[in-house]
Amino acid sequence: MTSSLYVINPAADFPTYFGAEVLAASGQPAGVMMADLAAATVAALAPGDFRISICDETVSPVDYDHPADWILITGKVSQRGRMTAIADAFRRRGKKVVIGGPYASLSPARLRDHCDVMVCGEAEEIAGKVFADLRAGRPNDAYFGDKPSLALTPAPRWDLYPNDRALLGAVQTSRGCPFECEFCDVIQYLGRRQRHKPIAHVIAELDALWAQGYRAAFLADDNFTAYRAHCKELLAAIADWRRDHPMDFVTQISIDATRDEELLDMCVAAGLNQVFVGIETPNIESLRETGKRQNLKINLVDEVQKLVDHGISVMGGMIVGFDHDGPNVFAQQYDFAMATAIPMFSLGALMASEATPLYDRITSEGRLLSGGVETQAVPWSSNIQSKTMSMEELHHGMKNLCNALYAPAAFGERMLRFIETFGRERKGPEPAPLDVSKLRDIERQAMQVGMDVRKMGEPEGRMWNRVWGAAVRKPSTMTIVARIMFQYAQARHMFAKGNYWEPQLAMPPAPQPARHAEPAPAE
CATH class of the missing domain: 3.40.50.280 (Cobalamin-binding domain)
Structure with missing residues (x-):
């Protein structure tokens, strides 16, 4: 039957x-990232x-x-x-x-x-x-x-999906993460032992995405570079495949990847030009509290710059509300962000998701709140009663920080630093300049949304002119700058829908001494 x-x-x-x-909010047909x-x-x-x-x-x-x-x-x-x-x-x-x-x-x-x-x-x-x-x-x-072997995972049925309305295709090459961040639910769901899809299967899935018209894809791994020997083998295979299929890739990595110069070079050769990195916080005590050991004993600003220097754009995860975050954390986070070449930050309040060690701890301490949003993908809610500030202080500080980080002048400053330093240590040929004629409809529409940032207001117009002018003078950055401008438009849309965008708050918080993660000890 x-x-x-x-x-x-x-x-x-x-x-x-x-x-x-x-996209839809701007009058374009609806689509997904x-x-x-x-x-x-x-x-x-x-x-x-x-x-x-x-x-x-x-x-x-x-x-x-x-x-x-x-x-x-x-x-x-x-x-x-x-x-x-x-x-x-x-x-x-x-x-x-x-x-x-x-x-x-x-x-x-x-x-x-x-x-x-x-x-x-x-x-x-x-x-x-x-x-x-x-x-x-x-x-x-x-x-x-x-937790099955990924050799059992079939090739997705992209023939049934509305591929023309997705900016990025998706391939999962592994599941699991070896780290133990207290707030993260990945290991509760997918385990600490990372399992890898056979490389031949990955290449076959890339072939299928290429056939559907995708020219960029998300490698849907929680930590793509966690196991470096396997990662290098996969990157070599992707680089070989890209000789006839010039596709670009986005993924998630942890900052410890920067310790391996060969790995970074191989990422670039394989077309990996944008990564999400869980920076979380420059506050040393908060990193220790949450078990983010891979972010300790390094200078986070310097390590991020290594990625940009090689030709890899960084989107940084930023979290506020750890037990060691006092009221000055907002200024500290702003100071850190403005020292980097990271244009885009996903800023959120610390959230205790079910099944995580953090949820168990906060529940046992009687500090779990109910009735709010349960994801760290947005900045305006937390289910944790802070030890160091009231919920009103947390909310006001978050709103101030969002407006400060995404104020046109501040965002533009980070963008210009990014463009100036992007790829200066690259080995191999530079990316080709943006060719609009080769873009799919949804890509052209997303680019138009990014271009229309200049119409948001006079400050946005000045910022856009400076940023796009810098990109035109450095053509190897044009494609990634166009993508980041679209991401900026999405962030501004998100803030507006959440009643979080108040330009009068778009002023840097009061300066505070920054405490970045300590440098590695001398050998």
């Missing part, structure tokens, strides 16, 4: 730094005779009259509200709903009443049983996956 599935990736509950909601790997992989895990359709709600509305036998919903904590709303709406219509993904795996009790079937953990080893039971119409209430 053939069954049919409607696989849904819900919209986020609010714009985030990593979204592309600004990254193609949704989860929905495409779930579709690939289903038997070949299942009839499957995928909905990415950010791109197109959910069809509540869809005739599928089963509604499958996946999502993260930042999608919790939409996940439950969509599930409830289908169940009121008599549909059977299956929910899985990261949030279902980490916080199952929050979703249990909103679905008929729950899938917790990774799905590769249990998919056969799940889909057989769905076909028979007799599924269990819940299924629990373990």
Whole structure:
């Protein structure tokens, strides 16, 4: 008996730094920053005779009259509200709903009443049983996956996805992270032992993305460079593949990657030109508190600059609200940011996510707050009662810091430093200048949104003229500068939607002595 599935990736509950909601807000067709790997992989895990359709709600509305036998919903904590709303709406219509993904795996009790079937953990080893039971119409209430070999992960069904409305394709080359940051839920879900997808499978998935028209992709790893020997082998394979497929890549790394000069050179040769790095804080005591040991005993400003010098743009994660963060932390974070060549920071208040050691500690101390946002992807909420400041002080300081960091003059200063130093230690040829004629429609539309930053106001216009003028004078930076300007537009859209953008606050906090992480001891 053939069954049919409607696989849904819900919209986020609010714009985030990593979204592309600004496209629709600017009058362009809706789109996403990254193609949704989860929905495409779930579709690939289903038997070949299942009839499957995928909905990415950010791109197109959910069809509540869809005739599928089963509604499958996946999502993260930042999608919790939409996940439950969509599930409830289908169940009121008599549909059977299956929910899985990261949030279902980490916080199952929050979703249990909103679905008929729950899938917790990774799905590769249990998919056969799940889909057989769905076909028979007799599924269990819940299924629990373990941590499978990534050799079992099928190539995603990109043929079912709206690829023309995603800026970046997505390939996952590993799962897990060896570090133990107290606030992070990655190791609770995916484990500390990093598992790697066979390199031949990665290259095959890149071939599929290329065939779909992608010329840039996100390597969806929590720490791409954690295991350097394997990473170098993969980078060499990607560099070889890129000789005939000039694709660019974005990923997440930890700052310890800068200790390996060969690794950085190989990243650049493989087309890796933008990375997210969890900087978190220059406050030494806060780094120790949260177990971010890889950020200690180094000068964070210098290590970030190594990446930029090689030709790798950095987006920095920044967190405020650790127990060792006093009221001066906002000035300290601003001082640190303005010393770097990092244009974009994802700034958020410390959040205790369920299943993390931080959640357990804060709960045991009686400092867990309820009723607010549960993700660090936004700056205006925390579920932790701070030890060192009131919630009003935290909120005001966060708003001030957001406005200060993204004030046109401050953002422009970091952009100019980035452009000036980008790739000055690069080995090998420089990137080709931006060729607008080769861009896909969504890429041209995103570029236009970035160009329209100059229309936001007079300060933005002055900043844009200086930044774009510098990029034109250094053509190797034009493509990445265009992407960063779009990311800036998204951040400003996010702040505006959260009632966080108040230009009168866009003044640097009072200067404070900066305490960057201590230098490494002499050998």
